[in-house]
Amino acid sequence: MAPMGIRLSPLGVAVFCLLGLGVIYHLYAGVISSRLAAFRPKRKVDLRDLLALSVEAAVQGGKEVKKVHEENTLEERSKGKTKEGVVELLTQGDLRSHKKMYYLIKNTFPEITVNSEEHDNSVDEAAVWSREIYADIEQKIEEGNEVPAESITVWIDPLDATQEYTENLLQYVTTMVCVAVEGKPVLGVIHKPFTGYTAWAFVGQGSNVRPRSSYSVSPPKVIVSRSHAGKVKNFIQDAFGNNTTIIPAGGAGYKVLSLLEPPPNEPESTDQADIYIHVTYIKKWDICAGAALLATLGGQMTTLQGKDIDYSGTEANKEGLVASVSVDHKALVERLPSWEP
Template sequence: MPHGIRLTKLSLYVPIVAAFVLMYYGYWKMWAVYSPAVGRDGSVHLRDLLAVAVRAAEAGGDAVREVRDSSTLNAKSKGKTREGAQELYTEGDLRSHRRMTSLFGNTFPNVKVISEEHDDAKLDTSQLWDYTIPEEIQEKIKSIETVPEQSITVWIDPLDATQEYSERLDHFVTTMVCVAVNGKPTIGVIHKPFSKFTVWAVVGQASNVKPRASYNENDPTIIVSRSHSGTVQSYTKKAFGKNTNIIPAGGAGYKVLSLLDLGKDKQPDMADIYMHVTFIKKWDICAGNAILEALGGHLTTLNGDNIDYRDSPSNEGGLIASIGVDHQKLLAKLPERESLGLKQK
């Protein structure tokens, strides 16, 4: 030992204590960032995401029904849409939002979640996933594909068709979850709270629904918004003929379901095409986009562009959704879009 240097017992213990402190904070940080549903490498199983998405949509649906049953709707206006219609939110929207976002936030703390509603409430710690996979999902989703959590954006619509909900037109109401991976709609869940029926799909893997046996491409029935219609009826008849059958309906989720085969007891209005010619938010359409794509269908802007679901919530290009028909032929029939005032890509 060099002359003049003396080691005390304290100096011997300092490095050991420092090592334990670093280990403790490293361990704490690891569990602050990761949950049991997330791999050490930050990977997430698509099947787990689907299970949580289904559970979240159903938990939101429970909240929507509870508010209806308790008669505490408390409808308020968020302002007016670009078409001048009142945009409402209710206690049902907020309760559903809190449960759905809390379930995702508690399970996947680093995943980006974008919801239609916003509040300052902390995550509800009672909203927890029990890590079980529903039997139906286990049977249909065999592949255990994983994706990096930083590639995921979750879109939540805690109550689609709020206007109709306030009018007690509850058959239009849905709760929706969409998981986008690198901006592409990958998992879609649409839940109907008042019939307790859930539709889900994973692009490239499976779905619990199917397309109808046939669709009318030449003389289609077209479903459109009843409250945000803009000039959709005149635009649609110009494209497909003045005698085109048009169904006004509430809720983007409901409209997508009208294109599918849900069985006689669950079938909403039956349409061949879903069109929207005004501004619309991505939480309204991402789940339906994923479901249609998983079944071989399409949901694009009126220009035929795919919609990017990475972050910005606005879809400025309108939409046309179809399945079982030639989507490109439908696009070719559409009149010039400039008159609609939509942004052109």
């Protein structure tokens, strides 16, 4: 009896070929796609547009913060504790501001990385930038400062000084946006929702804020966190003497603004400091905008050891900070006592 052979119908042959092509496609599609991507033009972003958008985001977020307070719908709750054991509060002001700020930026430039202090699973597709360039930005900043989208990291703080917000200490409250390029702060916006004041800066290009006419470091007035005023007191007195004035205040944005010339509409009691010092763990969305403002004005914000802070990657700076403008920052750092995180 002759051995039996296997015979495939034309339909079977076709199916077999299609399956084979499918396997080959899945094996090589990823490789081909990645190689083609190398030839596609990379999206660039004009930093003047991003500055105008950042100002708009901070202002719109601030409106949400103010509205929640006026409606008395804070609904405050704890979202955990800091590494130092301080309770971190969350309110509807934080969440509504986050949603407005985050999606205004993300809907306009979906390619860029945006890091926010808060998180919300809902999407605000209606948050669309009008593409309006504020008059002072248009006058001071030239267009054409383009950078690759993948080099940009945006840090937003939807409500800085939440604790003070719940305590009705509204002078400390700000909304902030910072744009870092290759880890260096380039654009900074600090907005005060309850006065309507907005400070902005573009490193190497210009700003609507300026330093005060004089500063003192013998001894200085040092502004510090209300939450950690006791911990930092001895550190500051070791550096500058027992007669040093220490100003406890809320909000990192507020503290940076205290180093600058106050706006005309600010009350006379506004704190004015010569140096800002922080000795504990702090998130980058708290300090990036302030770093950009100071850098634009020739000032500096560094770790307590005088090192630059990288505003890409992880969200935290663990090495403390010292911020100044119009003083010898290096000499300032050398006066600080040794400190370990």
